[in-house]
Amino acid sequence: MSRTTPDDTVGHIPSTAFRADVVELVATLDGDARTADDPGYAEACAGYNLAGQRRPDVVVTAHSASDVVEAVTFAAAHDLPVAVIATGHHAMRPLVGGLLVVTSAMAEVHVDPEARRAVVGAGARWDDVVRRTLEHHLLPVHGSSGQVGAVGFTLGGGLSPVLGRKYGWGSDHVVALDVVTASGELVRACAEEHAELFWALRGGRSNLGIVTSMEIELFPVDRFIGGGLFFDGEHAQAVLDAFTTATASAPDDLTLSLAFLRLPPVPGVPPLLAGHFVLHVRVAYLGDAEGADRLLAPLRAAAPLLADTVEETRAEDFARIHEDPTDPAPFSEETAMLAEVGPAAQQTLLDFVGPSSDAGLHIVELRHLGGAFDVTRAGAGAIVAPSAQYVLWVVSIGMPADDGDGIAEARALVETMQPWSTGTRYLNFAPDDGHPERSFTPADWSRLQRTKAAVDPGNVFRAQQPIVTS
Structure with missing residues (x-):
């Protein structure tokens, strides 16, 4: 041939x-x-x-x-x-x-309300999944955007803006995976069968095989308090201080993230954000409105609000928390897991992306971990971050060939924040930079390589973010 x-x-x-x-x-x-x-x-x-x-x-x-x-x-x-x-x-x-x-056409979702489980096709988006599960007042550990594929999100760990601090990583709640291996065999991977492949896929993504469906656990949630608090970027220091104070004592039912946004005035970007430096505190709370108001009061008082969209929210409207863009766009990412964001880390971050900087980065976000993320569940997959309290995510918009300055600036910010890094990073936000080992602990990286050698000795799936590069 x-x-x-x-x-x-x-x-x-x-x-x-x-x-x-x-x-x-x-x-x-x-x-x-x-x-x-x-x-x-x-x-x-x-x-x-x-x-x-x-x-x-x-x-x-x-x-x-x-x-x-x-x-x-x-x-x-x-x-x-x-x-x-x-x-x-x-x-x-x-x-x-x-x-x-x-796999986008493989979007079937089957719900077993008695077992509180769902079987999700490889191409199903979170909107597809949530719509079906909420028919039974149940919710999966989903992402921030309804347009993201549920399987890919979960195989990369699955950092939920609603259920994560309460229940942990999405990959923790995978019951079984149907996988096509490098030999062309369709197998079922779970705790009892193909257990090593099951471990590796939950955090190692698709470099080991193609998942055609996954079975996941569901939780009894159909409403929450959610939305955003928006501030002018000139108040970055006060808002960042209020954010880190709030996250230091947040109950597991409360999930917060803080984004420094410098979005261009292009179609799809709301007028509030277009061409302005804006701080966006993303909020989800699994309690009642009174509890949310009490917990958010210091944040609301930190600086004058441009907008406050936090309110009781139907679970199917989860995307309004982050308001992620829905139109395709070119972008590059950098990330790190941070052990803490104390005064020195805050000042370093503000020096880089605060109101007095000339930063060109479009999105710099801190997502709070802690809570159930601190617990390593029995049988967990290849993502463990018990010492991480935040995920730092940096996004530069543009085609790589035209965005060299933005990509370099994103890398420089992550490097600058290294003194507070755990040494690992969240795979779903990680760049394909030739250092896949940075997304794992040394022990997990060694174990992933052994699993890769066993299940894909010819490196058939080398076109994905690699576990081995040869």
Whole structure:
């Protein structure tokens, strides 16, 4: 079989023989497969993060687990590396050649209200999942955006802005995973079967196999107090001080984060934020309004409010806490887990992104951990952060080729905050910078490498953020 060759304009140009093989592949699929000369190829390869340019030899839009099996088997026969995306929110690694599996059509959600569990398809978004679970007054450990893929979020750890401090990482509440391995076998990974793969996937993401569905635990929540407090950026010191004071004594039912926002005046950015330096305190509280008012009073009094959207909120409206953009955009990320944000760390952060700085970074956020994040559950996956109290997340918007200054500034900020870092980082926010080991403890990193060698000795899934790079 002759391999394809790269073309800087349209991706790979398949040979006649390769096209014929793809036609045979299509005949086995419930979904479809396309090469670069087929209509719909570019749309099939696109994801939310437009910085992740993908030009595979073939893209398979999977509609079933059997489609994923066929795709991985095809890739093995043609010596193609394999990557997978659902929504592509985190996928930034360029893909030139290889085979891309897109699971967005696999969006089934089945709820067992008696067991308080749900089986979630590989392409289901959090909006899909929450809508179904709330029919039974139950909620999963979900993300900040309803548009994010539930499986990818959970495999990367799963940091919830609503249930996290109460129940811990989303990966802690995975019961089982259906996985297509590098050999093209569909297996069920859980505590009793394929236990090492089960451990590794929950925190190691898709470098070890393609998850076609996951079974997760649910919790009896259908309303909470949530929204945002907005302040002019000139009050950064007072608001940051109030935020760190509030998080130091916050009950597990309260989740807070603080974002320093310098968003450009482009379509989709609200007028309150567009072209302004604004502080946004994100709030979720699993108690009543009276309790929320008491806990938030010092924050509300820290500085004049531009807006206060905190109110009783239906659980299906969770996205209004963070107000994440819904339109695709190119962006780059940096992150670190911080053990504390005391006075010295606060001043360092303010010097870098406060009102007197000339920072160009679009989003700098501190997400509070603690609570259940401090507890390592029996049988937990490959994400452990008992000493971390905050996640620092830094975002620069733009295509990497045009955003070198922003990417460098984001890296410089994370480096500047290293004195307060735990030495690890949250994988779902981590850049693909050639240092995957930085997202894990040394012991977990060694264990992940051993698991990778056992389940994917040929490194078929090397097109993902790597565990090994050869």
